[in-house]
Amino acid sequence: MDSLLLVDDEVAFARTLAEGMADRGFDVHLAHDGFEGYRQAKQPGFDVVVLDIMLPRMSGVEVCRRLRTEDVTTPILMLTAREGDSDEADSLDSGADDYLRKPFSFQVLVARCRALVRRGGAGGLVRADRR
Template identity: 60%
Template sequence: MRILLVEDETTLATTLARGLSGVGFTVEIAPDGGTGLRRAQEGSFDVLVLDIMLPVLNGYEVCRNLRTAGVWTPVLMLTAKDGEYDETDAFDLGADDYLRKPFVFDVLVRRLRALVRRSAPERPTVLEVGPISLDPVGQHVHRDRELVRLTAREFQVLHYFMRHRGAVVTKTDILENVWDVNYDGDHNVVEVYVGYLRRKLGRHTIETIRGAGYRFSDPDAAASNRRA
């Protein structure tokens, strides 16, 4: 699941991103409301975590602009302000949930997963490709109805592949959507995780397209085609 975290407190944003990545989310950080609005309109996110007190555009303005533009990605708003009107204002502008700082991290995680579940009619609850199924909310993967244990990063890579089944995706596509748009490490890390998934799900699960990238398709069908 992809999260856009719009938060100008650098330490908090980094801490939250690290924690959320550790429980299976892919997190992109926007440091101000203007940047957050642009990325939310251009990107594909499962949920937005939006601080209210932001530079450039505050959280209220970002939320209002998104809803006016027809962007209905679930929004959880954060604030350190005290006042009985904050929550009402947030909901009136189209927010889906609200959390006051300071908060317990586990509560944030539960709230985010609940938002994704509530928005499930717009996307399949469980992704299925041949014998492989992936539950993005429950964070479970099965092959032939048997549980496959994946690390958080393996799960994120597989989720991206299954959302783009049949399409050729590049290493850059995977790095920007699973790691971070600003990732500047070794691009071969993608090959490493493709190898992990092949070992756990079958070597025909992910096809290498020379000079282009990778394609995820039904592993049983791919194996049958090779035997034909």
């Protein structure tokens, strides 16, 4: 079973999304602020991280940037309700692998997460060649 970390501060939305992802075969873990998401994402074992941009305590872009600086290679899909190309560009430049605007098709989110899992990463582990 693929493991997914979902970081979103809209608790009801996150829980609903987590239930749907679990129904599609993902083992889902939740965090509701940037710092907690960052802390959890550094742990090995996640196959994909779904990360909202606008989070309390630390933005999703900053979480992504820090994870990449620390050589965490887990694929990251950024979510946002914000419009604008600059947010998308900032997210991708910070190290995100994919980007999806809210509202989105749940079917598309599942497909993108599965694609990121197929492409892989190191399950959150630091790459040995970068130590």
